[in-house]
Amino acid sequence: MTGAIQPWHAPALVRLAELRARGNWPHALLLHGKPGTGRRDFARAVAAALLCENPPAALQACGSCVSCRLGAAGSHPDLKLFRSAWFEHVEGDADPADAGADEGEGAGKRLSREINVDTIRRLADFAAIASHRGGLRVALLYPADAMNHVAANTLLKTLEEPPPGLVFVLLADTLDRLLPTVRSRCQAVALAAPDATAAAAWWAEHGAGRDAAFLALADQAPFTALALAQSPIAATAARLHDALADPAALDIPALARSIETELRRADRDAPRSAAAFAADLGTVVGWLQGWIRDLIGAGSADSLRYHPARSAQLARLAGRTSLHRALDYARWLTEAARHARQPLGIALFLEDCLGRYVALFGDA
Ligand SMILES: [Zn+2]
Incomplete structure (x- = not known):
């Protein structure tokens, strides 16, 4: 579950590493940017770095400590994902212990892209427990702009009284649809999308010879283009x-x-x-x-x-x-x-x- 950082996200990582090095780390981070550009991998890489027990540099994960290995296996007790049913379905790694993880599934039923209050209640439950490994804990929530009104207000209560040692990482397509009160409790960081040159370079490496027309069709969002091509x-x-x-x-x-x-x-x-x-x-x-x-x-x-x-x-x-x-x-x-x-x-x-x-x- 550790993510790779794409080259176009490097400046955002540098900015966050500076915050971390200066001891200025926010308790809630709001990452926002275009879908299909590797944002979730970025968020997971940030989470891995925060949990790493032997970080080689600010906001880098060593990849070999207990936390890094647990994170890579998707079983770190201090890292939890809170997603819409649709994302849980697509990513296919939902924790079966989560109530509501299979919500909306079933023959012919459309999966909800919305984040409802049940998901945020599970987040609040997670926020209330202590660290397993004695370090930070990370709650990763996406798409944060898909929270319905009740969910957003419930999250706000947890954001207003942040439990010590818990870092919220929210991921959104855009800031417009987020409750302003939620937004103002978070440090927003824009994740850039690749330009056509960077997207083409990515495609040359990962596109497996598929038609580069998919890149243009997906408006240079490489992961959307690849998902479509496949x-x-x-x-x-x-x-x-x-x-x-x-x-x-x-x-x-x-x-x-x-x-x-x-x-x-x-x-x-x-x-x-x-x-x-x-x-x-x-x-x-x-x-x-x-x-x-x-x-x-x-x-x-x-x-x-x-x-x-x-x-x-x-x-x-x-x-x-x-x-x-x-x-x-x-x-x-x-x-x-x-x-x-x-x-x-x-x-x-x-x-x-x-x-x-x-x-x-x-x-x-
Ligand atoms: Zn590590």
Whole structure:
């Protein structure tokens, strides 16, 4: 369970190591940054360093002491993860002793991305007990911005009276959705995302020869790109984009039905793997959003963020609709994306998305 530090996170680590060396370590750390960029590994590496019994330098773990070995095995009694049911499922290493660890699981049931009050109560229970190994204790919580209101207020009580020796490490996508009172009790540290060059270098080493187009599609978030490239719906992405490139030939009901079938199959065949990141209707709507964003960009000579390899296709499409209509559709998608997680009929929902897209190129 020890994490690797990615090169783009090195400055944040230096900053934290300085805090640690100066004896200025906060009791609650709030790490925030873009998903799919190695943030959880960073948080775990920080936790390992805090627990290490023989640290070679400030905020470094030796890797060989009892604490480091327990941490690597995922069984350090002074380190506990508090996650949404969805993350527990995807990461597949939930502590079976945790009540509620299997919450939301079961055939066909969607796992909650929300952190509810039960999880925070377990955190409070953990906070109340003494250190097993006599050192610091670490409670790692993510995604902290997915706490519901009751959960956040319950956490606040524990943050307001921090038990001695306990370090909270909260991990969030963004600070906007966090309760300001929770935010103000934490030391916030931004975790940078890799730029295109750093992401490409990472892909050359870890992408196993897969198409680098996945990196652009995932907006340079390397772990999202790899999860997608390895997922059963990787081919769905290419097929969707080929279809979007030729709206006149797009068979809306057939494409919507086949995407629904592929999503359901991916869910069933690979529920507990990196694929779970990708096998999600929200991801498909995200692809549509990325496509329309680049189409708008192609019309205004912007650089293409998600589909640099399809610039000619996108420029042609941009010439066949108006900026006004494309922007309207983008706005509609943004709204639709909010409801995309659990629609009643996936195919019907996608038909709506695709139908409105094809209409962009018809007569006004
Ligand atoms: Zn150690």
